[in-house]
Amino acid sequence: MKTRNRKSDRPDESRRHLLKLLAAGSGLLVFPLGSLPTRASAADGTGERPPYWAYAVDTTRCMGCCACMRACRDENGVPKGVFRTWVERYRIDLDDEVHVDVAMHDDFVFAPAPGDVARAFFVPKLCNHCEKSVCNQVCPVGAAYRTADGVVLVDAEHCIGCGYCVQACPYGSRFINPESHVADKCTFCYHRLARGLAPACVLTCPREARLFGDLNDPQSKLSVLLRQRPYRLLKPELGTHPKCYYLGLDREVV
Amino acid sequence: MxxxxxxxxxxxWPFALIGAALVVALVARSQLVPASFGDAGHFRADAIEEARRIAxxxxxxxxxxxxxxxVAHLHDKDAHAGVACETCxxxxxDHVAAGGDGGIQRPAGxxxxxxCHELMLARPGDFAQIVPAEHYRLVGVGDERTECIACHDPHEPLFMDHDLRTARLHPLIHRCRDCHAGRTDETMARPAGHPAIFQCDYCHGEIARGFADRPHHRMRCATCHLFFRESESAGRILRDTDPRFCLLCHRGAEFRSSDAPPSIDWPDHRADMAEHATDLTKRCIDCHQDRIHPLRTDAAAPGDTPRGGKES
Amino acid sequence: MDFVFPNELNVTWTVMIVLYPYITGLVAGAFIVSSLYHVFSRTELKAVARFSLASAFVFLLFAPLPLLMHLGQPQRAFNIMITPNFASAMAGFGFIYTAYLLVLVLEIWFVMRSSFIERARCRGGVAALCRLILLGNLHEDEGTRRADHKIARFLAGVGIPLACLLHGYVGFLFGSLKANPWWSTPLMFVIFIFSAIVSGIAVLIFHYMVVARLNGWKLDQPCIRSLTGYLWGFMIIAVALELLEVLSIAYKQTEEWEVLGMLIRRKLWISYVILQYLVFSLIPFLLLGINTLFKLRDRLANAMIWIAATMLLVQVLLMRWNVVVGGQLVSKSMRGFTDYLPGVWEKEGLAVAAAIFTLPFCILWLFNKIVPLFPEAKPRT
Structure with missing residues (x-):
């Protein structure tokens, strides 16, 4: 796996107040819960390692304001009706029936929903930037690619718009952009990473439910968090090795 | 024969023609492959640079x-610390490009x-949510169109005057909605026969009992002692003492209804009390403690109250 | 059970992608028939040997058209051959297609060289075109004819695996997508090949009978009988495989059956169960079976065979629809279904689809004007 040693200008260490950082740093607070990722174990400390970006979603913190969806739309000019990121609301009623909805209209505000449920929660979704991404595999022209720092991107100048990657993505993260007519998806705000900024959804999440960081840095907030808290991946059985780690994810989420 | x-x-000839066409196609292909294709993998390496260039x-x-x-400094010390400016x-x-002249949203209404703050199914119980009508009734706002910012400065909504990060650590307090996510009729009363959960009065029994006899008893402990859930097992608790926090409910205003909590005129109230007029360290509770609950006593140590919750 | 991921609300692969495997299927099927004559010497098929070869050729010419209509950036279509990503099942398309097209063009050239020479000796524009096709060489004798025959036979042989590859690979393209439970089965490759052969034979019977009727020709009855037998046999294999695929998932009652069963019951009940199986498979099966097992009067037999062939053409189109569209109706959340109904006049709508499907028949008509596709045809007495 990747080794890492990287400092300072990471988006996840931005000047925002990072309550999570505190939580992670304080031995009083954290109880190792037996789910330590192995990838952060091989820091050799020699020289500068390129970052290896990954994402975490704390589903226990998301409160469904959809600020991420608005920010993503504004940051990336995502047209109406397609989504680089979205927030799902799960309602599991007393008969164990699962109801899911997404705030799809212009303002991305959830409609009132009937109460009396066994449990209910929000799950933000985005591209998983899989280590073994199917979309890259199936792109016939090499317009889908992965950067060395672990971000899956689309070459909009080379894409022919066949839609095969849209079919291949198990997470529904890709779409054909109705304006450019080529495949489109979350980029982890690659243009922001290049400037040391966090992705727009991470920046604007008021609850720190979205976290971003460098897996090559064992001290990054993300690496620390993934050592300390149990998480789940989406559809791991498909062998895509997704890189969005879902903290506190309910078993019903796919 | x-x-x-x-x-x-x-x-x-036909085979030669096809052979020639294939050669032409191969030459054409080699010319048509984009410049940086294959430099970093089976894709156009320049695309990475193009992806970076987006503003x-x-x-x-x-x-x-x-x-x-x-504003940013104010913002740091209150409940909205951690909420980016651009979230709201x-x-x-555009605002910066215009030299600060417009190009930014000023949320209204x-x-x-x-x-974020409307009570909604699936919203975590530890997050501050209101049913606007109920909230307005509690704090005595008569006009339902009153904007939130009439009381709450969005950059300093609760005048906590604390940095969240320095607040006291506290074991997790459960609120009803942590389990009853769908219930919107939350009350302070614990139904008979409900299994015991970790609540304020287990440790602070004497304070809680004293609180019940005083005028603030309609409120939850966490209404003033704001609780911020930080992990599965712990959070941070804030004890707000800034006078402006009390004034959120008690400041007189036109929009207050007749059954509003007792209103005072501010800052006249302070000026009325000659001896305190200049002492800005004086807090509301220095005079009005008895309206809230007894001060912390030595008895309020863990184990003070049986954890079984038999009292209800 | 009503949630789809927000990006899945609009189906990405439209009726164009239904049409594309349908047309390549016709190519593969028609080519197999021509090879039965040219390679395997089924001489009873001589009446449709040229016709089947020409049909395969014109359908192949139009196979990429629905793809181009579908592509978001059709002007970049050649990227698939300029920078092919061979990790992708789709990247092979350009090369397999080109190779197959070359084989077909050459085979036609060698099979029909005599006819082209005959036509080139006349006057006028068509003759000039023929001379151009012949590369100016109008020489013909017994020696060249023998060479033409040998090469044509070789090309027909090479074309069989290519035809299977071109079309089977379309099946593989669907079958290899692990994200989609309705597509993801290794059987898809085989199902596509057999359904292709069915549609190819069916279109030849359908078209041959229509042309014969319009021109007042006598049908070559042994040829029809032979085609009927092949059609019946291949349709049994194709339908059995299609059923086998679904029944094995249904019987295993795996997790994916929960959503696929609901897909069949809620979304595909009419197009899949009622139409594809009960109407357009069962009736042709009976009609063809009767004609294979019993000898009926020619007139009655031909009517039944024509109806069966036409119905099987629809059956294969339904099968393509139920695979391509059906697979996209299931949300990858496995919690619900989306809807798709093609518009009539939009870019990827039904009018364009109908036009694309009609064009090969027009080109075939033109082709016949240059070189007769039924040189053996005799008028009805």
Whole structure:
């Protein structure tokens, strides 16, 4: 796996107040819960390692304001009706029936929903930037690619718009952009990473439910968090090795 | 019979033509492959640079601070610390490009606040949510169109005057909605026979009992002792003592209804009390402690109250 | 059970992508028939040997058209050959297609060289075109004819695996997508090949009978009988495989059956169960079976065979629809279904689809004007 040693200008260490950082740093607070990722174990400390970006979603913190969806739309000019990121609301009623909805209209505000449920929660979704991404595999022209720092991107100048990657993505993260007519998806705000900024959804999440960081840095907030808290991946059985780690994810989420 | 031999001469040209076409196609292909294709893998390496070149629209806290240091500083110390400026104000790129003249959203009305703070199914129980009508009844707001910012400065909504990060650590307190996510009729009363959960009065029994006899008993402990859930097992608890926090409910205003909590005129109230007029360290509870609950006593140690919750 | 991921609300692969495997299927099927004559010497098929070869050729010419209509950036279509990503099942398309097209063009050239020479000796524009096709060489004798025959036979042989590859690979393209439970089965490759052969034979019977009727020709009855037998046999294999695929999932009652069963019951009940199986498979099966097992009067037999062939053409189109569209109706959340109904006049709508499907028949008509596709045809007495 990747080794890492990287400092300072990471988006996840931005000047925002990072309550999570505190939580992670304080031995009083954290109880190792037996789910330590192995990838952060091989820091050799020699020289500068390129970052290896990954994402975490704390589903226990998301409160469904959809600020991420608005920010993503504004940051990336995502047209109406397609989504680089979205927030799902799960309602599991007393008969164990699962109801899911997404705030799809212009303002991305959830409609009132009937109460009396066994449990209910929000799950933000985005591209998983899989280590073994199917979309890259199936792109016939090499317009889908992965950067060395672990971000899956689309070459909009080379894409022919066949839609095969849209079919291949198990997470529904890709779409054909109705304006450019080529495949489109979350980029982890690659243009922001290049400037040391966090992705727009991470920046604007008021609850720190979205976290971003460098897996090559064992001290990054993300690496620390993934050592300390149990998480789940989406559809791991498909062998895509997704890189969005879902903290506190309910078993019903796919 | 003399058979004429098989003659293949006429077949040379069609095959030669196809061969030539293939050669042309191969040459054309080599010319048409984009310049940087294959440099970093089976894709156009220049595409990475193009992806980097896109200009950000959201700028981040530090850019906002360059001009709005005062607001950003206020912001740091209150409940909205951690909420980026651009979460409420929208992307700032146009605003900066225009030299600070417009190009930014100034949210108005209740809706921008309610996007986060309206009581909603699936919202975690530890997050501050209101049913606007109920909230207005509690704090005595008569006019339902009153904007949230009439009381709450969005940059300093609760006058906590604390840095969240320095607040006291506290074991997790459960609220009803942590389990009853769908229930919107939450009350303070624990139904008979409900299994015991970890609640304030287990450790602070004497304070809680004293609280029940006093005028603030309609409120939850966490209404003033704001609780911030930080992990599965712990949070941070805030004890607010800034006079402006009390004034959120007690300041007289036109929009208060007749059954509002007792209102005072501020800052006249302070001026009325000659001896305190200049002492800005004086807090409301220095005089009005008895309206709230007994002060912390030595008895309020863990184990003071049986954990079984038999009292209800 | 009503949630789809927000990006799945609009189906990405439209009726164009239904049409594309349908047309390549016709190519593969028609080519197999021509090879039965040219390679395997089924001489009873001589009446449709040229016709089947020409049909395969014109359908192949139009196979990429629905793809181009579908592509978001059709002007970049050649990227698939300029920078092919061979990790992708789709990247092979350009090369397999080109190779197959070359084989077909050459085979036609060698099979029909005599006819082209005959036509080239006349006057006028068509003759000039023929001379151009012949590359100016109008020489013909017994020796060249023998060479032409040998090469044509070789090309027909090479074309069989290519035809299977071109079309089977379309099946593989669907079958290899692990994200989609309705597509993801190794059987898809085989199902596509057999359904292709069915549609190819069916279109030849359908078209041959229509042309014969319009021109007042006598049908070559042994040829029809032979085609009927092949059609019946291949349709049994194709339908059995299609059923086998679904029944094995249904019987295993795996997790994916929960959503696929609901897909069949809620979304595909009419197009899949009622139409594809009960109407358009069962009736042709009976009609063809009767004609294979019993000898009926020619007139009655031909009517039944024509109806069966036409119905099987629809059956294969339904099968393509149920695979391509059906697979996209299931949300990858496995919690619900989306809807798709093609518009009539939009870019990827039904009018364009109908036009694309009609064009090969027009080109075939033109082709016949240059070189007769039924040189053996005799008028009805």
């Amino acid at each position: 003399d058979k004429k031999p098989t003659s293949y001469r006429h077949t040379i 950000p629209r959201h700028l981040g806290q530090s850019d906002c601070e360059e001009c709005h240091d005062d 104000h929208g992307p700032g790129a 209740q809706q921008p606040c309610l996007v």
